[in-house]
Amino acid sequence: MTLETKKSVFVELGKFLSQFSESGSEKKSGVLHNDVFFDDFEKLIHLSQSHNGWYTPAQVYFAVQSWAEALTDENIAQWISKYTFNDNDPEKTVALILAGNIPLVGFHDFLSVLITGNKALIKTSSNDQHLLPFLAKYIIAVNAEFADRITFVDGKLENFDAVIATGSNNTSRYFEYYFRDKPSIIRKNRNSAAILTGKETNEELEALGEDIFRYFGLGCRNVSKLFVPKEYSFDDFFQAIFKYQDVIQYEKYANNYDYNKAVFLMSNFKLIDNGFLTLKEDSSYASPISSVFYEYYESLDELQKRLADDSEQIQCIVSSNLTANSIAFGETQKPQLWDYADNVDTITFLLTTK
DSSP: OOHHHHHHHHHHHHHHHTTOOTTOOOOOTTOTTHHHHHHHHHHHHHHHHHHOTTOOHHHHHHHHHHHHHHOSHHHHHHHHTTSOOOTTSOOOEEEEEOOOSSTTTTHHHHHHHHHTTOEEEEEOOTTSOSHHHHHHHHHHHHOGGGGGGEEEOSSOOOSOSEEEEEOOHHHHHHHHHHTTTSOEEEEOOOEEEEEOOSOOOHHHHHHHHHHHHGGGGOSTTSEEEEEEETTOOOHHHHHHGGGGGGGGGSHHHHHHHHHHHHHHHHTTOOEEEOSSOEEEEOSOSOOOTTEEEEEEESOHHHHHHHHHHTGGGEEEEESSSOSTTOBOTTOTTOOOTTOOGGGOOHHHHHHHOO
């Protein structure tokens, strides 16, 4: 299968996904296999919350739309243009151990394995067992040659040449030991942070709320830590994020808010609270659901050095261009195809692994 053929299949997938929206899904003419897949995918989106309580239709629609926007001919062409592909390279079987914290979180690894001409041996998370297999069926319907390149497994992973595994800091130690004899990418816990100066506009702070609350804060690209200058007032921040107050209506989020707030208060921690989010001064990056940690900084130069030293803990940084490669407010959950998790180039790994 040529690179152009593989690319065209994922462009067709992007067209299929573009039909689904929280504001109203619309079946479009010219989209391949709509008669077989459209209605069933719409049903799956609405069933996802019964499979995983965090996967509300709104969150799944957002993930689907994000991938629809990414899987265009232009985006895929730009993504793969920097690499040298050889259609005659021997196929490798790459084991994928996927996370399930947000919908379709493992899709980029899945896409990377297939676009490089390799086979994917996939172990899904128990929290996300339905969305990716459905899209795999659609891909196979578009081009049947993918049928022997995609395998989902429930039990032990066997007969593979390389592995990409995503998990917690604890499971990563198991992965590193278990896969010690295989080429691998092992991902651990990471969190994202935002740098505020006090000069942000209301629009920027409102967009920051998207970075905090999208997927209920469960993603590694969600902002869980704020760096603020001394004497910073959170009044404008709280006013700007008030539009996200409905998050407390979701039972699982509300339970976490009540529990974590109670734990903090019983420990006599000082909190700033607006009724649906708590702010706690803390040097850690990993705040619990419904809470964001904050920390004061003396100077931006010192903070930049701190962030460089902590780079292994950080997925991305939101700011008004205060650091290299910083992300604009509201954009953390819209990564481009070339924005690699942990800054590890998956395509290079797959193309160079023997």
